[in-house]
Each structure stands twice: as C-alpha cells, then as structure tokens.
Amino acid sequence: MIKTIIFDFGDVFINLDKPATLRELSQLGDFQFNNSIQDLNNQYEVGKITTEEFIRSYHNLLPQATEQQLIEAWNAILLDFPKYRLDFVKHLAATGDYKLILLSNTNELHINWIKQHISFYEEFKSCFDSFYLSHEIQYRKPNSDIFEFVLQEHQIQPTETLFVDDTKENTDAAQKLGVHIWNNNPKADDVIDLFTSKSDLF
Known part of the structure; x- marks a missing residue:
C-alpha cells in the first residue's frame, strides 16, 4: 500500500x-x-x-x-503552472492519506523566477510535508544518493512509496531502489490523473 x-x-x-x-x-x-x-x-x-x-x-x-x-x-x-494542478495537490494534502514530498532538480535562478511569477507558489509549497530542491540539499536526480537521502530522512519504505517524474532516467534510478514509479509523459499524461493511471497501486 x-x-x-x-x-x-x-x-x-x-x-x-x-x-x-x-x-x-x-x-x-x-x-x-x-x-x-x-x-x-x-x-x-x-x-x-x-x-x-x-x-x-x-x-x-x-x-x-x-x-x-x-x-x-x-x-x-519555465512556462505556466495550471491552477487546476494546485487544486489537485491541495485536495490530496487535505485528505491526509499520504505523506507528500516534492523532489526537484531546481536551481536558485529558476526558483526565484517561479516565486516571482507563480502567485500561488507558497500555497503550493505548503501542501507538501517536505519540499526538496537540489541546490538546497546538494543532491540531484538521477543519482541514487538523492533517493537514499529522502528514504532515510523520512524513514519510509521503498515498497510503500510512489515517485512521479517525467524523466525516465530519474524514475529508473528510483525503481532500482524498490520505489514504485510513474514516468509521466507531459504530452500525454497529467498529474491529476495519477490515481487513474496508477490505480493498481491504490
């Protein structure tokens, strides 16, 4: 589960x-x-x-x-952040059913742009139990140490964890550690369809 x-x-x-x-x-x-x-x-x-x-x-x-x-x-x-995706993660956070973690290869210039241009950034960030940006934790995907860091930091089991990322290299690395994955295709998939696309896990 x-x-x-x-x-x-x-x-x-x-x-x-x-x-x-x-x-x-x-x-x-x-x-x-x-x-x-x-x-x-x-x-x-x-x-x-x-x-x-x-x-x-x-x-x-x-x-x-x-x-x-x-x-x-x-x-x-950097492009747009559709607000319906904020609504999705807000609803998910409100259920309290899952620990939610953001894990992103993001640098200082990019996050500063996001803070300036995405009006609901702080609201989005508050939906997560932990919010990890690579330039702050000094790890980056797809290196295994970034996943090992998160698993150890939160004392979570790989078999009880799902990782969602659009880059196959990243999901492959997580999968090698026993983490369940969804390698979403941005052109065909949307995060709001997570529970439909990965219904076998929920």
Whole structure:
C-alpha cells in the first residue's frame, strides 16, 4: 500500500519548454553545448557554485550578452503552472492519506523566477510535508544518493512509496531502489490523473 508520494516539479506541475534555454543562448552568440557546460549546469543545480559565479561563467562564454539576457535565456525553460494542478495537490494534502514530498532538480535562478511569477507558489509549497530542491540539499536526480537521502530522512519504505517524474532516467534510478514509479509523459499524461493511471497501486 502506498503511504508516501514523491513528486517532481517541472513537467509534472509547472510546464517546461526544455529546448528553450539552448535556443535562447544560441541567439546571444556563438554557443556550443558540451560536457563542460553540462558540468557547469550540474554544479549550479546542486548549489556548488553561486548564481553570481554561474552567470559569470556564462558571460565568459557569451561576452556580448548582458547579465539580464543570460538570466532570461536561462529561465526560458519555465512556462505556466495550471491552477487546476494546485487544486489537485491541495485536495490530496487535505485528505491526509499520504505523506507528500516534492523532489526537484531546481536551481536558485529558476526558483526565484517561479516565486516571482507563480502567485500561488507558497500555497503550493505548503501542501507538501517536505519540499526538496537540489541546490538546497546538494543532491540531484538521477543519482541514487538523492533517493537514499529522502528514504532515510523520512524513514519510509521503498515498497510503500510512489515517485512521479517525467524523466525516465530519474524514475529508473528510483525503481532500482524498490520505489514504485510513474514516468509521466507531459504530452500525454497529467498529474491529476495519477490515481487513474496508477490505480493498481491504490
């Protein structure tokens, strides 16, 4: 029986345009994505470097771009957060039937944008028993240590836990630890259909 539900944030609750950042950065100069840039992004995502250091690194790559242009390009991935999804998680929280945890690879610039543009962000956050962002806890998906951290922190059993994430690499990692998963497809699935899509678990 499921007692804990762990939710991803992007493309589960807030809609994303994942190619947008690379597209926007490419318009600011000669920009080629490579492994060193991926490593830079990952370092920022787990809070190993500050926002100032992160922007400075991108400015070195794109010296013609302004700081504001770089921030806007970085945040271009973020779209809208349909309010009906807030209503869904509010109702779920109100039942008290499950421990609710948010577990997201989210950096400081992205969460600051969300706080500024999503008027009900604090209301959304309050629906969860715990709200984990990668840059704050210094772990990121799909590394197994982030899942082990949550399981140990809350003393929860993998077999009584469901993890919802749109990225298969992430759900595969959780599944290896014995956690039940729903790898939702943002183009075809909606989080509000969780109990229909995974009816076998509830």
